[in-house]
Amino acid sequence: MSRQADAQLSGSQRISRALLTLISPRGAVFLLLIVLLLAITALNPSFAEPGQFIRFIQRVAPIAIVAIGQYFVIVAGEFDLSMGSLVTAQVVIAGNLIGQDDSRSIPVLIGMLVFGALVGLVNGLVTSLLRVPSFIVTLGMMLALLGGVLYWTGGAATGNPADGFREIGRGGIRNVPVLDIIPWAVLVLAAVLAAAIWFTKTPFGRSIIAVGDNETTARFAGIRVWWVKTSTFILSSLSATIAGVLLVGYAGVHPKVGQGYEFIAITAVVLGGVVLGGGRGWVVAAAAGAFALEALFTLLNFAGVASTWRDGIQGVIIIAAVAYSAAVFRGRRKSPSVTSPISGKEPEPFAEPAHSAPQSRPNEGNHSTQKEVQ
Amino acid sequence: MSALAPKARRRFGTTAIVYIALLAVMIVGAVLVNTAGRNFLSPGNIRDILTGMSVLGFVAIGQTLVILCASLDLSVPYVVSLSSLLGATIMAGNPANIIPAVLVTLTVAAGIGLLIGLTVTKLRVNGFIATLGAGLIIKGYLDTQYKGTAGSMPWEFQLIGATGVGPVPVSTIIMLAAALLVALFLSKTRTGNHMFAVGGNEQVSRFSGIRTSRPTVVAHMLCSVMAAMAGLLLASRLGVGSPTVGTQGGYDLLSIAAVVLGGTLLLGGRGSIWGTIGGVAIFAVMDNVMSVIQLNPFLKDVVRGVIIVAAVAVYTGRAIESRRPRFGRDSQSSMYPSVDLQLAMDQEKERDHEPTS
Structure with a gap:
């Protein structure tokens, strides 16, 4: 639908369409972010100073990285609820295994990455091969990880890792002109985001969206669906691991670090216009969603809103954001083929993958096959 | 084609498997409890298990309806806390206030469910997000309004949580009665039947002339009302209302797990209340056994997590063979x-x- 329309657009229409993108669900998060940042600056002008602003980015980095990981899982049509627990687990692992011995940093870091990948592999294989809904798999993983880590540490996880390791989360390149400091966290975020953007552009990255949009067509197109799904879980677990490494420096070791990150990440991803159920979304918008969420909290802080209302306002914002994008997508979907079957066209059989409709048209024979069997 | 015969067999089959699993858990539990030198089937222990079932049972009954409609309710823990507080503060220790307090609490909960249902159906917000947001809003209200426990339950109301008929607590009887009512609602009423249709495929049911929003809205309302009953029951046990009682229980995710453990499809359209009750019973027996053999509380979570995934893997592995091809x-x-x-x-x-x- 949209592809045919694009081809018919003239130049001026194209410019107006670019402007429209900013108010479309895909771009709305950037608009929201700009508005929030301007509002914070209005309340507290020092926020816009480069030194302050880079600190803000440092604070968002773990959340944004978790959101980027969650993006891949959600766009493939699944959930990862185990991310928060995995962050906690990695933080505790770092604290307990590294201790005050700097020389252990690298081996433990490698061990954490392997552990993260393993958790993702288990999540992914149980979801894709055993066909257990990912909601349940990752819920079980969430309980098991948190319980396991607390059991291991006897419920009181203390003991920060060596300062050298914590430097990744709280240190940076010092004595930089203008910025004063470039935190490592910001560089890590930039690297993760760049890698994520590159990955979404590879054929494999595109097949993730294809699987999320329509698993059946993806399978018929020759995509190994089980491996694509499993890889998204590995990506999300690795991103949770990286966030854990940053958080252990920034926040220290505590069983509550990472708590609720799975829902924060899902919220950020959804704010970024990514559709739950998969098949539609942009990884940069998901990261921007994390920034918008943190900017919202910062704004509420500066505006003197009672901290107890933070959650309430967050709730209103995410409902509003999703309602908005739903309204826009519904408006787009109102093509004659859906509303009036009388016009000779067959009604669209699927509600969700409206974008893929043109590609699936040639498969009409396939649909009728299914209908006859019914 | 022979589509109908396997369908009937399967619907019976899923719930039957839940109870076979429950039996297996009970046998393993009984052996474990006996090795710990205690009697699994003693009246006291049975009462403990049934008491453990009642609160999660209420929440899971409501959650079943919502999941049948292919939605989710993550706001239940906050509704539970809110209703425990509302009930306790309105009653304020006076037995004369019991009926108005219960009515007000259930009405407020129904209102919350109505708003959620309308957000899901009219604003087209995914149930996951709508209820996550609604939960956060209620949490904001609770955190702002209440600093700690509040109100007090009159003794007459506390009896609901404290007494029983033989080894069966009154609260469990009320929960099972609610389950029966909801099961009848699902099988006998039009809206109940439509829940399966809308959850199975919303577009097909719309083309079939069903007003698709009504079942979803009703499901969300009933779910919130059930959560409120759970909240009142918790308040009657504690004697006061508490702003954290719902979140401490983790009723959002546990109830969803119990529903799926009970054989209801997370994607909607297929499931049963009695399966859910079986799932809740599995949880209750598991918790009871782990408490009696004094398992480390952190290991309990590990066991829970593994059993949830393993059990659901068994169901879905089986369902691959017997699923009817479905249009759309x-x-x-x-x-x-x-x-x-x-x-x-x-x-x-x-x-x-x-x-x-």
């Missing part, structure tokens, strides 16, 4: 498209061959 499948409405399609195409082939041969 996409990534959201079917978990096993290739198998279904393969089946459909094979059947199609057979049929094509028949006339020629």
Whole structure:
């Protein structure tokens, strides 16, 4: 639908369409972010100073990285609820295994990455091969990880890792002109985001969206669906691991670090216009969603809103954001083929993958096959 | 085609498997408890298990309805806390206030459910997000309004949580009565039947002339009302209302797990209340056994997590064989498209061959 329309657009229409993108669900998060940042600056002008602003980015980095990981899982049509627990687990692992011995940093870091990948592999294989809904798999993983880590540490996880390791989360390149400091966290975020953007552009990255949009067509197109799904879980677990490494420096070791990150990440991803159920979304918008969420909290802080209302306002914002994008997508979907079957066209059989409709048209024979069997 | 026969067999089958699993858990539990030198089937222990079932049971009954409609309710823990506080503060220790307090609490909960349902159906917000947001809003209200426990329950109301008929607590009887009512609602009423249709495939049910929003809204309302009953029950046990009682229980995720453990499809359209009750019972027996053998509380979570996933893997592994090919499948409405399609195409082939041969 949209592809045919694009081809018919003239130049001026194209410019107006670019402007429209900013108010479309895909771009709305950037608009929201700009508005929030301007509002914070209005309340507290020092926020816009480069030194302050880079600190803000440092604070968002773990959340944004978790959101980027969650993006891949959600766009493939699944959930990862185990991310928060995995962050906690990695933080505790770092604290307990590294201790005050700097020389252990690298081996433990490698061990954490392997552990993260393993958790993702288990999540992914149980979801894709055993066909257990990912909601349940990752819920079980969430309980098991948190319980396991607390059991291991006897419920009181203390003991920060060596300062050298914590430097990744709280240190940076010092004595930089203008910025004063470039935190490592910001560089890590930039690297993760760049890698994520590159990955979404590879054929494999595109097949993730294809699987999320329509698993059946993806399978018929020759995509190994089980491996694509499993890889998204590995990506999300690795991103949770990286966030854990940053958080252990920034926040220290505590069983509550990472708590609720799975829902924060899902919220950020959804704010970024990514559709739950998969098949539609942009990884940069998901990261921007994390920034918008943190900017919202910062704004509420500066505006003197009672901290107890933070959650309430967050709730209103995410409902509003999703309602908005739903309204826009519904408006787009109102093509004659859906509303009036009388016009000779067959009604669209699927509600969700409206974008893929043109590609699936040639498969009409396939649909009728299914209908006859019914 | 023979589509109907396996369907009937399967619906019986899933719930039966839940109870077979429950029996297995009970046998393993009984052995473990006996090795710990205690009697699993003693009246006291049975009472403990049934008491453990009642609160999660209420929440899970409501959650079943919502999941049948292919939605989710993550706001239940906050509704539970809110209702425990509302009930306790309105009653304020006075037995005369019991009925108005219960009515007000249930009405408020129904109102919350109505708003959630309208957000899901009219604003087209995914149930996951709508209820996550609604939960956060209620949490904001609770955190702002209440600093700690509040109100007090009159003794007459506390009896509901404290007394029983033989080894069966009154609260469990009320929960089972609610389950019976909801099961009848699902099987006998039009809205109840439509819940299966809308959850199975919303578009097909709309084309079939069903007003698709009504079942979803009703499901969300009933779910919040059930959560409120759970909240009142908790308040009657504690004697006061508490702003954290719902979140401490983790009722959002546990109830969803119990529903799925009970054989209800997370994607909607298929499931049963009695399966859910079986799932809740499995949880209750598991918790009871782990408490009696004094397992480390952190290990309990590990065991829970593993059992949830393992149990659901058993169900879904079985369902691959017996799923009817369904029209309008996409990534959201079917978990096993290739198998279904393969089946459909094979059947199609057979049929094509028949006339020629």
